[in-house]
Amino acid sequence: MSTPVRVRFAPSPTGYLHVGGARTALFNWLYARNRGGKFILRIEDTDEARNTETAMQAILDGLRWLGLDWDEGPEVGGEFGPYFQSKRQSIYDAYFAKLEAAGRTYTEENGAVRFKFSREPIMVADLVCGDVHFASTEEPDMTIRRPDGSYIFHFVNVVDDIEMKISHVIRGEDHLSNTWKHIDLMHALGSHPPRYAHIPLILNPGGSKMSKRDEGAAIDSYQKSGFLPDAVFNYLCLLGWTPRSEKEKIDRQELVTLFDAADIHSSNARFDMAKCTWFNAQYLRELAPEALLGAASPFLQSAGIDTGSNTHAAVAVHSVKEKISLLSEIPAWAHYFFREDYPFEEEVITKLKAKTENKALLQAVLDHLPSISDWSESGFTIGIESVAAENKVKPGSILPLLRFALSGQNRGPNVATIAHLIGQESTANRIQRVLTKVL
RNA sequence: GACCCAUUCGUCUAGCGGUUAGGACACAUCCCUUUCACGGAUGCGACACGAGUUCGAUUCUCGUAUGGGUCGCCA
Numbered sequence: 001m002s003t004p005v006r007v008r009f010a011p012s013p014t015g016y017l018h019v020g021g022a023r024t025a026l027f028n029w030l031y032a033r034n035r036g037g038k039f040i041l042r043i044e045d046t047d048e049a050r051n052t053e054t055a056m057q058a059i060l061d062g063l064r065w066l067g068l069d070w071d072e073g074p075e076v077g078g079e080f081g082p083y084f085q086s087k088r089q090s091i092y093d094a095y096f097a098k099l100e101a102a103g104r105t106y107t108e109e110n111g112a113v114r115f116k117f118s119r120e121p122i123m124v125a126d127l128v129c130g131d132v133h134f135a136s137t138e139e140p141d142m143t144i145r146r147p148d149g150s151y152i153f154h155f156v157n158v159v160d161d162i163e164m165k166i167s168h169v170i171r172g173e174d175h176l177s178n179t180w181k182h183i184d185l186m187h188a189l190g191s192h193p194p195r196y197a198h199i200p201l202i203l204n205p206g207g208s209k210m211s212k213r214d215e216g217a218a219i220d221s222y223q224k225s226g227f228l229p230d231a232v233f234n235y236l237c238l239l240g241w242t243p244r245s246e247k248e249k250i251d252r253q254e255l256v257t258l259f260d261a262a263d264i265h266s267s268n269a270r271f272d273m274a275k276c277t278w279f280n281a282q283y284l285r286e287l288a289p290e291a292l293l294g295a296a297s298p299f300l301q302s303a304g305i306d307t308g309s310n311t312h313a314a315v316a317v318h319s320v321k322e323k324i325s326l327l328s329e330i331p332a333w334a335h336y337f338f339r340e341d342y343p344f345e346e347e348v349i350t351k352l353k354a355k356t357e358n359k360a361l362l363q364a365v366l367d368h369l370p371s372i373s374d375w376s377e378s379g380f381t382i383g384i385e386s387v388a389a390e391n392k393v394k395p396g397s398i399l400p401l402l403r404f405a406l407s408g409q410n411r412g413p414n415v416a417t418i419a420h421l422i423g424q425e426s427t428a429n430r431i432q433r434v435l436t437k438v439l
Numbered sequence: 440g441a442c443c444c445a446u447u448c449g450u451c452u453a454g455c456g457g458u459u460a461g462g463a464c465a466c467a468u469c470c471c472u473u474u475c476a477c478g479g480a481u482g483c484g485a486c487a488c489g490a491g492u493u494c495g496a497u498u499c500u501c502g503u504a505u506g507g508g509u510c511g512c513c514a
């Protein structure tokens with residue numbers, strides 16, 4: 001009972017990191033961290049024709065982005081390496097010889113080799129699905145080696161799990177039906193099978209398997225659309241697993257503490273982008289101004305916004321934090337803090353032109369501006385209140401006009417906040433410009 | 440076709456024989472409010488179906504239906 005926990009994520013570098021694969025990695029990682037075990041990354045690149053270096057980097061990048069660090073594997077090494085199946089041929093040859101010696105193989109006419117099943121009933125004692133019984137009598141013997149001497153997934157997967165002393169195999173439920181074959185192979189090789197935990201699949205909103213066309217299928221798309229890794233991490237955890245906890249927003253450390261493979265569900269879950277986005281909004285709101293600016297800067301840059309010289313940049317970006325759910329929304333909500341040539345939304349122009357007194361009110365504000373000596377948010381507000389009183393209107397009649405003048409749009413943070421951040425001079429210039437050119 | 444897994448609001452789920460079947464997302468309404476949001480409140484909304492076991496089934500058993508998966512010299 002004291003065997004150390006060693007789990008692995010074993011992707012095949014044929015494309016990108018899929019959301020289902022990412023969650024498999026996540027559960028393995030959580031299990032290892034919870035039990036004080038090792039999380040191993042093994043690259044299953046036995047199919048030369050389909051594997052690429054860029055695909056492998058995409059997988060590594062995706063795991064790193066999610067904060068899933070591996071204890072053994074590519075770039076970090078480990079005592080059971082190499083961690084690329086393409087570099088373990090001699091190990092496989094040795095195990096293959098063992099199987100041959102045991103009389104459990106036979107060769108096809110063209111040179112491919114099959115593993116002779118025991119044809120005994122086999123039970124998979126699954127941590128998630130319970131005891132699953134297989135008769136193992138109908139299926140044809142499985143091919144384990146190609147005519148060219150390279151090995152098939154089922155064989156190398158099993159050999160590596162033995163060699164790397166994997167204690168628990170946590171993988172997608174799509175592997176459950178083949179697990180008896182792996183156990184049969186393990187027995188033939190004289191090894192004890194690891195514990196298995198087959199986790200439910202992530203389905204698209206339509207209820208079928210997530211494909212690369214589905215929104216949210218590729219992990220790098222989350223980064224591109226402005227998700228925070230912690231939010232995606234949290235959401236993915238809750239797809240197929242529920243902690244004994246009332247809340248849903250749970251930070252990484254607490255998830256590690258709470259995680260237990262026994263609580264993993266056995267039915268598939270559909271992916272819901274709206275809820276994932278909600279999680280992101282929650283995590284976004286926790287970011288301090290500087291952290292938010294850091295996270296948002298790639299998006300600001302790609303929108304052509306330069307925040308470098310603006311000393312209020314962090315505060316400005318922070319002021320729209322509660323308006324948005326994704327980092328990618330920030331440029332549209334905060335661009336006017338960083339440039340004077342911001343656009344004016346057409347429908348707002350039309351609305352303002354409809355009332356002739358609007359122009360006079362803006363002029364009154366402009367005239368009053370120089371007499372505001374305290375350009376703090378409260379100082380500005382007092383100034384606006386006095387303009388309102390002089391013109392016998394409520395501040396609520398003036399503020400929307402100002403918002404439009406200062407930002408070009410009809411939504412955003414407090415007008416006082418905007419005015420304070422862009423400064424007194426820019427405020428006057430912006431009102432002046434609207435008066436002469438827009439209205 | 441054979442085998443395997445599953446089935447609670449639209450979605451994610453709680454429930455582990457007796458509950459007004461709870462929460463979250465989404466949606467709707469109201470409150471707050473200079474806007475947009477946040478937040479708060481309320482509403483909408485589910486045990487796939489049929490037998491059996493039981494004093495009593497969402498919960499246990501068996502069927503049926505539906506969904507998903509596996510049966511590759513892909514992984």
